[in-house]
Amino acid sequence: MKESAQTVQSVERALRIMECFTLEKPQQTLGELAAQTSLSKSTIYRLLSTLARCGYIKQDELTQKYSLGFKLFNLGAVVAGNMSLRDTALPFMKRLCDELSETIDLNIIEADQRVCIEMVESSEQIRNIVKVGQRNALWVGASGKILLAHLEETERCRILEDAHNKNQLPVEMDVLEKELDVIRGQGYVISVDDRLKGSFAIASPIFNHAGKLIGGVTAAGPIHRLSEERTPFIIQQVMYTAYKITEAMGNSDVKSHYPKLDIM
Template sequence: MRESVQTVQSVERALMILECFSLEKPQQTLGELAVQTKLSKSTVYRLLSTLAKCGYIKQDHLTQKYSLGFKLFNLGAVIAGNISLRDTALPFMRDLCDQISETIDLNIIEDGQRVCIEMVESSEQIRNIVKVGQRNALWIGASGKVMLANLDESERHRILSEAMSNNQFEGDLDNLVKELATIQSQGYVTSVDDRVKGSFAVAAPIFNHEGNLIGGITAAGPIHRLSEERPLHQLVMYTAYKISEAMGDSEAKNRYPMMEIAAG
């Protein structure tokens, strides 16, 4: 128990050091950091050494002053990327919701899981509710499967292997692999009674300017509103195409087989 408390305390102290840096004071000496954090110089030095080793702090060997490392810039870029995707996708999500009157959600992959980062709720009395921040396994439901299917093969293999080794995956791996191949080739997936009983979901992937998967968009609602007369998969794919195009994917047209039908 004591070791656990010390570990948490070390993290808190490391974060205190990082928070001492600002636009007004981007560089700090060891003594300045010790004064601001009210920690001993030896403690601050050990924490700075660890942060520097991991790339979160760097030291100017001429002035001996410390500043934030580029590792923090990389983490900030990840957050900025998600915000950019959310801001770009939201108008298209609202348009799709207005067209089909179903709940639309935007998802990304984080730590091997599907995470909802934005949602536009249907105005229908009976509707699906998706919570922003909600996490689910990638191999359950349309939202996760459409992203898993379009991941780089090595990354997909890593996620599934890790899940199996941790006894998180239950099912037939061969059947899942075949299903994912079909999803990738057709550009979308429709699920019924998969993750939530009595509901359907239609999802399509979203790509960035490098052609890499960055998320997926899903339309979901009660089963009784799913019919062949409403080609929801075409509209969902077209929305994903427009978002990908807005995110700089120059090859977006080639990634969605039925995009032209939906556009027409």
């Protein structure tokens, strides 16, 4: 099979090998894998060696049989966790979009970046467009800052130190830390003309049953719809949505995470 613009042959072959492992047959020999994939033993051996080095495959020293590595379990846990958050959050996001007529997005931290995993687009003619899968730095914009502010201190310091050493921070570290302190204290953040000129974003954090940060919800739109009278309403609605998602995720101490939220 020739490599095409749509596929990378070695990646495709590696995935075919991993798909041979099942609950009924979790361990496989080199010969068994060759028979199932119609690949040569030498090709399979090279691919298995690479996968093993990266933690996706392991080999039993006694039987010499191969099985899937725990790295895949970790990735599966990430997918399962995100799907649970996405499924739980989506009805609340749709309701918030109806209330505000602004684009609503759901974000998580992955590989030290802010990643959008769900979006409900505004029906307004002029609106913000957020792409699912879009990545941005954590220190830029409301969606990133709300996550960075509520990270555990050791993780937050590690990310900031790394960004500082690479000259990536837009301001001095102590200035940014003070801003993050304020964000933690109020349970929301508002940004104007930050990541995208002519737009605003208001975000609030989401926590799991154990009180650990798992994401954030953001309302974003053009700056001309962020009037002085409307701003407090948007803040409260975004925070209330984050509150309800956190509650739905099983958090019993949900009120403590949103000190500035007025609940009727």
